[in-house]
Amino acid sequence: MKVLVCISNVPDTTTKITFTNDNTEFNASGVQFIVNPYDEIALSKAIALTEAGKGSITVIHVGEPSADPTIRKALATGADEAVRINAVPHSAWFVANQIAHYAKDKSYDLILLGRESIDYNGSQVAGMLGELLGIPSVSAVKKLDIEGERVVVEREIEGGKELLSLPLPAVLGTSEGVAEPRIPNMRGIMSARTKPLTVVEPIAVEELAHIVRYETPAPRGAITFVDASEPEKLVELLHSKAKVI
Amino acid sequence: MSVLVYVENTEGKFKKTVYELISYAKSIADLYGSQLTALSIGHVADDELKSLGRYGVSKILRVDSEQFKSFVNQAYASVIASAAKHTNANTVVISNSFSGKGLAPRVAAKLGAGLADGAIDLPTIDGNTLSIRKTAFSGKAYAITELTSAIKVIALTPNSYDVKENPTDSSIEDFAPENEEHDFDTIIKEIVRASDKITLPDAEIVVSAGRGLKGPENWGIIEDLAEVLGAATACSKPVSDAGWRPHSEHVGQTGIVISPNLYVAIGISGAIQHLAGVSSSKTIVVINKDPEAPFFKVADYGIVGDAFEVVPKITQAIKAYKG
Numbered sequence: 043m044k045v046l047v048c049i050s051n052v053p054d055t056t057t058k059i060t061f062t063n064d065n066t067e068f069n070a071s072g073v074q075f076i077v078n079p080y081d082e083i084a085l086s087k088a089i090a091l092t093e094a095g096k097g098s099i100t101v102i103h104v105g106e107p108s109a110d111p112t113i114r115k116a117l118a119t120g121a122d123e124a125v126r127i128n129a130v131p132h133s134a135w136f137v138a139n140q141i142a143h144y145a146k147d148k149s150y151d152l153i154l155l156g157r158e159s160i161d162y163n164g165s166q167v168a169g170m171l172g173e174l175l176g177i178p179s180v181s182a183v184k185k186l187d188i189e190g191e192r193v194v195v196e197r198e199i200e201g202g203k204e205l206l207s208l209p210l211p212a213v214l215g216t217s218e219g220v221a222e223p224r225i226p227n228m229r230g231i232m233s234a235r236t237k238p239l240t241v242v243e244p245i246a247v248e249e250l251a252h253i254v255r256y257e258t259p260a261p262r263g264a265i266t267f268v269d270a271s272e273p274e275k276l277v278e279l280l281h282s283k284a285k286v287i
Numbered sequence: 288m289s290v291l292v293y294v295e296n297t298e299g300k301f302k303k304t305v306y307e308l309i310s311y312a313k314s315i316a317d318l319y320g321s322q323l324t325a326l327s328i329g330h331v332a333d334d335e336l337k338s339l340g341r342y343g344v345s346k347i348l349r350v351d352s353e354q355f356k357s358f359v360n361q362a363y364a365s366v367i368a369s370a371a372k373h374t375n376a377n378t379v380v381i382s383n384s385f386s387g388k389g390l391a392p393r394v395a396a397k398l399g400a401g402l403a404d405g406a407i408d409l410p411t412i413d414g415n416t417l418s419i420r421k422t423a424f425s426g427k428a429y430a431i432t433e434l435t436s437a438i439k440v441i442a443l444t445p446n447s448y449d450v451k452e453n454p455t456d457s458s459i460e461d462f463a464p465e466n467e468e469h470d471f472d473t474i475i476k477e478i479v480r481a482s483d484k485i486t487l488p489d490a491e492i493v494v495s496a497g498r499g500l501k502g503p504e505n506w507g508i509i510e511d512l513a514e515v516l517g518a519a520t521a522c523s524k525p526v527s528d529a530g531w532r533p534h535s536e537h538v539g540q541t542g543i544v545i546s547p548n549l550y551v552a553i554g555i556s557g558a559i560q561h562l563a564g565v566s567s568s569k570t571i572v573v574i575n576k577d578p579e580a581p582f583f584k585v586a587d588y589g590i591v592g593d594a595f596e597v598v599p600k601i602t603q604a605i606k607a608y609k610g
């Protein structure tokens with residue numbers, strides 16, 4: 043089984059998010075970057091599926107050289123080789139086109155990625171990739187099992203779940219529950235240094251959507267404390283002041 | 288030029304989020320001075336379809352054949368794209384629901400359209416450019432996206448636009464979509480729905496609990512409070528990681544991002560990753576025994592106390608208030 047895992051390079055979850063240049067750019071100064079946590083789940087699943095010589099894993103990232111430590115981390119965790127498309131990943135459409143172009147003639151059996159990235163929260167790349175490659179996609183799966191030539195997945199729906207069977211190849215966005223998280227061990231970290239990381243130049247893509255500006259949420263007003271012995275006071279405030287019940 | 292809205296049914300019925308979606312799409316159609324067409328796929332009774340007219344739909348396209356009985360991502364995406372072409376739509380509006388998140392990018396790619404996912408309010412329109420706000424960095428910021436393509440796809444976050452009545456005469460038209468060869472390769476094996484439960488992304492009130500509850504056996508007080516409030520239940524990440532509650536209840540930066548009218552956080556410390564997913568709630572109530580818990584810094588109302596004593600009392604007080 044040949045698996046392609048798409049990873050994005052995102053600010054660590056504890057990052058305080060600020061912007062520069064008149065709020066047009068994310069302020070990356072002093073920020074620690076990590077493999078997107080949902081992509082880590084995708085990678086962990088890929089490792090479980092290909093373990094003991096049952097296949098190979100390529101990780102692909104669209105981004106600048108500054109993301110190489112994140113890519114090496116994925117190699118240390120267990121991917122066999124890495125590809126970086128050398129461009130600023132400025133929109134989901136751009137990223138999806140780069141990955142589709144790279145993947146189209148490489149006959150991957152499965153393309154995995156996180157259900158969303160924790161920076162732009164788009165959930166767009168899986169569906170776009172599926173469409174560009176003409177194969178099925180599921181944006182967020184909670185379980186994933188290979189059954190012969192098909193993959194059986196469980197996905198969440200409002201108030202329940204759905205069990206689906208798709209032909210391979212397919213593009214699947216992974217969320218929690220899909221795999222036990224893997225972390226790099228010493229051997230992995232050592233071997234990551236010598237695993238291949240190929241840099242590929244991007245193709246031209248027509249721009250359809252782009253982010254022009256950011257805003258930070260307005261701070262909340264001061265808190266009102268209610269004594270633990272007067273719960274009816276809280277109910278009164280929620281009713282007449284906050285007007286939520 | 289027109290606006291097309293895809294209305295998702297749940298076992299033949301439309302939920303409130305669909306009426307929000309139509310109200311939103313109608314406001315966009317008004318900005319353009321154009322008509323609103325709704326597309327329904329799967330079996331929905333005529334009366335239910337007609338209910339869409341109350342919120343400003345002029346025409347309803349219906350695709351109701353055996354093939355489309357249940358949701359198949361690729362097939363439905365083809366139907367939506369084909370309806371967009373049929374109605375000469377310049378804007379397609381889809382819910383950012385679980386299914387919508389799978390559909391919107393495929394529809395956008397088929398139409399060569401720019402996609403604004405997770406929109407939270409109305410766009411501004413300037414010539415051919417449409418600007419729209421979405422939450423980014425898991426609720427820590429907003430991003431304004433500009434769409435410059437001829438056709439645009441917008442996916443609206445549930446619970447972010449109010450239902451507005453707008454009675455309109457609407458007609459139903461059967462529509463024969465164009466599908467592609469591999470559209471039906473995916474097979475739906477089973478659908479399980481817990482029908483009586485209020486679901487987290489749609490919920491107006493959410494009662495959430497964390498590690499402070501000590502163990503899964505103590506969730507009774509949380510469920511009781513949720514029940515009297517008509518609320519959905521949620522939890523912090525360590526709680527679902529430990530298997531005390533299902534992953535589908537996990538809110539936060541790596542869980543579901545929600546924006547209910549009221550979020551009640553019980554025994555949750557308020558870590559930055561948790562706050563990211565809930566900070567756009569309109570009102571936040573925090574119950575924690577530690578007066579120094581960070582969550583109090585971002586709450587509107589707080590009670591310092593032991594959840595096991597305070598929560599049942601609040602449940603009683605709400606029961607008394609509701610009579």
Ligand SMILES: Cc1cc2nc3c(=O)[nH]c(=O)nc-3n(C[C@H](O)[C@H](O)[C@H](O)COP(=O)(O)OP(=O)(O)OC[C@H]3O[C@@H](n4cnc5c(N)ncnc54)[C@H](O)[C@@H]3O)c2cc1C
Binds near residue numbers: 522541553
């Ligand atoms: C990459 C990454 C992603 C993450 N994503 C998320 C996420 O999406 N969502 C999320 O929630 N977390 C996330 N976390 C975890 C997060 O950092 C916190 O560890 C987590 O939110 C803490 O959960 P908690 O508040 O339930 O538990 P704790 O931090 O242990 O807090 C328990 C609280 O309960 C209070 N308490 C104890 N007993 C009582 C009582 N009897 N009555 C009242 N109060 C009581 C305590 O005072 C304390 O404030 C993430 C972490 C990482 C590293």
